[in-house]
Structure formats: structure tokens, C-alpha cells
Amino acid sequence: QKEVEQDPGPLSVPEGAIVSLNCTYSNSAFQYFMWYRQYSRKGPELLMYTYSSGNKEDGRFTAQVDKSSKYISLFIRDSQPSDSATYLCAMVDSSYKLIFGSGTRLLVRP
């Protein structure tokens, strides 16, 4: 079993939809949680970073962490075609070990 599980998609939604992207993890030592967006043939760019359980909002993006369920989510409101990309979750444990999910491909249709 992988330490971090992420559905590869693709997830196809119409423009304006609310998108929910999710990762589950098995290691309770994970403390820091990040979401990256990666456009085709580009490096991943950091979108959101969270530490504690709960929600963190930045514009149209909301990151949610539920440590009790070992589950993190990224919500995108009013999705745009420019949001079409692969989204990677990442986690860091107490020894600073970094693990990435395999990425979910999102397609927002105009």
C-alpha cells in the first residue's frame, strides 16, 4: 500500500463547477500538507500549504485537512479552463521526509 493515495483521474468538469481533489494517507506522522499544480511540460508550482487540521482559503482555492481521517482535499470554486492541469498533493512527516501523491489530472471544459 502506498503511503499517499491519489486518484489519477482524469476528472472532467464544466467551467464554473466546484472541483474537489483528494488524497488519503496512511502515515499518522505526516504534519505538513501541500498542493501543487503542474501544467503540461512544466514544473509543479506550489498552490497551498497547511499545517493543522481545518480549512485554509486563498482566493478560489480552499485546502482542507482532516488528520483524524487521514484525508486532505483541495476545492476549486468557479473553475476555469486555465485550471486544467495535474494537481499533486505532498506531505512531510516529523523527520522532514517528503512524499508526493501521483497526481490527479483535471480538465475544465469551456
Added chain:
Amino acid sequence: DVKVTQSSRYLVKRTGEKVFLECVQDMDHENMFWYRQDPGLGLRLIYFSYDVKMKEKGDIPEGYSVSREKKERFSLILESASTNQTSMYLCASRSFGTSGNTIYFGEGSWLTVV
């Protein structure tokens, strides 16, 4: 703004050639990483460096070596390139304690070995 620069975006090399991939960061970060990314396999860690002249093997170090002589520069070396090393290579850096250990990536280097 954070900046991780990979000097070569696209390279084509022949089997058996020695290949150097260079990465420079301007954020004074202690940690630097080299990953490769392949379809269906996600990001796989090749090598990382905690600080200058320090290096640790990642998950797939075979066929690779690294060099970190200066804090801002981390080089990946393919001693004798093979076709199974055709991939996208990503350099990244991280600073402990600030920004919660977030990692910043370069734009990637696409290597084709023929």
C-alpha cells in the same frame, strides 16, 4: 519571488554520453533535490542534499551521481546515459523552518537519450 532555475530545458543525448543537468536556486535554501517524473510513476526521488557537500541517495539513485560544491547549485550527473533514463528531471529546493518546509521546483529538464 522564489526561483529555481534549471539551465537546460530540452536535451537530446546519445547512449553512453555523460550528461550534466544543472540547477541553481536563489533562496539560500539548505536542501536541494533531484526527481524524475514519468507517466504513471509520479515523482521519484533520485538524490537529495541537506547542505553543501552533503548528499543522500533517494529511491532510484542507480546510474546517477550528484555534486553540490556551492549552496545555490546542485548538479545531477548521468555517467553513461541509457535510453531508460529518458525522462523529465525536476530540481527542487527547500528551507527548514520557513514556509513550513515547502519545496519549490524548477521548470524541468526534458532529456531524451537516443
